[in-house]
Amino acid sequence: MSLLTRIGVRASAGLSRTRLGEATVVHDADGVTAEAEALARSLPADPDHVLVVADLPPVSPLEVWKAFAAALPRGRRPMRIVPGRLPREIAPHVWQWLADRTGRTVVAPYGTALHLGNTLFVHSVDQSGWVEFERDKGPVWKGKRFPRPAWDSVEFGRVRAAGFRGVGEPLTAGMWLRPDVGGDAVTTGRARLRTLPGLPGAPLVVVGARDVTDLELADIAAFCRTLPVAPRFVHYGGVALPGTALGQDLADALGVEVFCYNGIPTGPGEVLTLRQDGSLGWNTFAQAFTHRPGGGTRLAAYRPPVDGLSEVSPGVYWYAEDVVVEVVRAGLWIRPAEQIADPAGVRSTPLDPAHTLLLYEATEPARADHLREVAEGLVSRLDDETRVATRLMPSTALSGAALAGLARTGDRPAPPAEPAPAQDAGPALSQESEPTSVLTPEPTSVLTPEPTSVLTPAPVPVLTPEPTSVLTPEPVPVLTPEPAPPRETGPVPVEEPAGSGTPDDDLDETDLPWLSRLMETMSMPVPARPSEVESRDDRGNR
Structure with a gap:
């Protein structure tokens, strides 16, 4: 790597920082690892935080984390810290210690951060996600996805029941509604669906699973009534339908217009068919339809047959x-x-x-x-x-x-x-005639939930939610690139952060415990969960 594209700044204990793309990588004397470099270069800009990739072993002694704190970019702006090495999972009390030591807001993953495309999706343990840490304050849950789409709320962040026989599982692009079963078919489906790209304007709700029992339409409708925004539906597996098509039956059951893809959306202008063996087929021309209650289907998204027509x-x-x-x-x-x-x-x-x-x-x-x-x-x-x-x-x-x-x-x-x-x-x-957008259909109406006890959350003394109503999520800005800060052109003096005030005793001198040992010593507040929806035992990482 040339000196024009990589500028290292020496820190105490042999740590340096290097600017790569939109992120700053803090690494040891051996340089940036290949996986951390690939991660840093793929990340979009974060206009609200200084984006930092921690290219360090997840289990590191206290002196390494002290050096990490000293090597961070100077300033008072909030930071988003991304673990740079697999598994991307670091005990969250490290981030609280870092916030206390530096006096800066730290947003970091609680759970494993999955790098899918240009999205970081945090999903491994119950109530996992991006968490905000501040000095003298409790942690606050900040969604599961970075960049964070406007719809990324609690309803799209947890494994929870879908009616009586179904379960909703978070995906990068939204939620997967499937029968409440296990087995290889579910594992295969999860691996295929996790890579679906997310849309900033609307979540996807993928319906059904292949090679298992059919999902009931009533369970799908019950789940959708709990959502704060209207999703776009993807028909993936078997559904017991009373009528002729999923989109029309859902519109009739919910009483609102619904948007349904004519295949599996895999990227801009690309909706592929799903073959019997689960593989993807040809790119459809008619890519999505909207369905109105009582009948009425409209072509909502499509691609032209050939260019120039x-x-x-x-x-x-x-x-x-x-x-x-x-x-x-x-x-x-x-x-x-x-x-x-x-x-x-x-x-x-x-x-x-x-x-x-x-x-x-x-x-x-x-x-x-x-x-x-x-x-x-x-x-x-x-x-x-x-x-x-x-x-x-x-x-x-x-x-x-x-x-x-x-x-x-x-x-x-x-x-x-x-x-x-x-x-x-x-x-x-x-x-x-004006050109019609291929994958930007007209907005569909927001699903109006019916009164149901599922929507009444019961307070759980675990994690503090953001100050927002469950059904009225706060506007989350779509992340847009900001001008990159000036490149560092020479050594920057590294000194202890001002106003730390946190004794070293707050972090053990031994190796930091792994996430699986974290819960013995730390309570992580997360948003209150709906009492009836999650009344059964946590299903873990389905």
């Missing part, structure tokens, strides 16, 4: 002189520009996880050959991965072959989406 109306693109291509749940539909009716039921054809259906309108034999030629031309323009998964077929074939490929447990034919309003499909209109 003019959009006539949401999800409908001008393709040839008299032909448009429409994004539908199962793939794409080539049809005459003037045709709005759907005699073959193309819009209601369910998704095939294995294949993209490219359907051309064939109810009028005189025009079917021309529309097939147009569809064949479109196939050649699709990206490679989509083209391999594409099956070209006439709309009149939907009675059997297209439906035979359904492979996901719990899938049923979906109700037809509302067609786009009839309008002249000429090029002039497409010039005026």
Whole structure:
């Protein structure tokens, strides 16, 4: 590493600090470890805290932590400390000692910090998360995720019951609702779902588990009524549905419009199908739908078939002189520009996880050959991965072959989406239409919880919550990068922090105890939990 990108500042006991990306790494004389460097460079800026990576063994003697305190960046700003070595888990009384010694606010993980993408997700023990430590004050829970999305509240931070037969488990992106069972199927599902990227504006609620018993719709609805914000739903496993589709049944049960993905969201503009074996398939064109109580489905998020097409109306693109291509749940539909009716039921054809259906309108034999030629031309323009998964077929074939490929447990034919309003499909209109965001749908209504005893928390004398109502979380700013501070260009005198006032006896001279031994000597306040929701024994890290 060149001197232009790495500036070390010597500290007592052989510790140094090095600026890497948006973080300052405090490390020993051997330099920054590879895992700490990769972590530091991946972290986004924290506008409210000085971001520090502690590149030290989790169990270190007192003298090392004294040197760590002395090597910290100067100033009075609050600090966010991230353990830099695996396992990223340090006894929380270290952070209280550090806050007392430096006189600065310290935010650090209580539990194991999982590095998933550019997110640090703290989830290992009951009531784990990011905790704020201050001198002469009790610890305060500050969410489970960094960067912290606005929706990161207590409701999305704990393993808790979902109705009578389900359980809700925190994920980086939100919550996973599944049957209250164990086994390899749950372990496999957890490993797959933990890496789902989170959205700053809305949490994901992943529904169901594969290869286990079906989840009851009533349990999903009971859990959702406890949430302070409207989530976006992902259908992952089996659900016992009274109707035809998860999104519509949820809208009817909750009495509000719901947003449901047409697959597994894995990144911006990417919603992949879920195959029978649990692997991910092709990137859908129709990526999400909203469903209204009593019926009514609207395409809410989608991607264009190919670049350079003019959009006539949401999800409908001008393709040839008299032909448009429409994004539908199962793939794409080539049809005459003037045709709005759907005699073959193309819009209601369910998704095939294995294949993209490219359907051309064939109810009028005189025009079917021309529309097939147009569809064949479109196939050649699709990206490679989509083209391999594409099956070209006439709309009149939907009675059997297209439906035979359904492979996901719990899938049923979906109700037809509302067609786009009839309008002249000429090029002039497409010039005026505004581009529709692919994965930024219109806001859906917040779920209004019904009165229920689940929402009445019982005080538990463990961890102090933030000063905010459970159902009215305080606004949490979305973290945006701030200008990096000036690079240190020379040795900085290291001295004991001013105003420490904390005797060394507050920390044992021996190795700091591991987290598993912490609870014998320290009580960690966490937010009060709902009494009925968590009345059963803690389920641990499900």
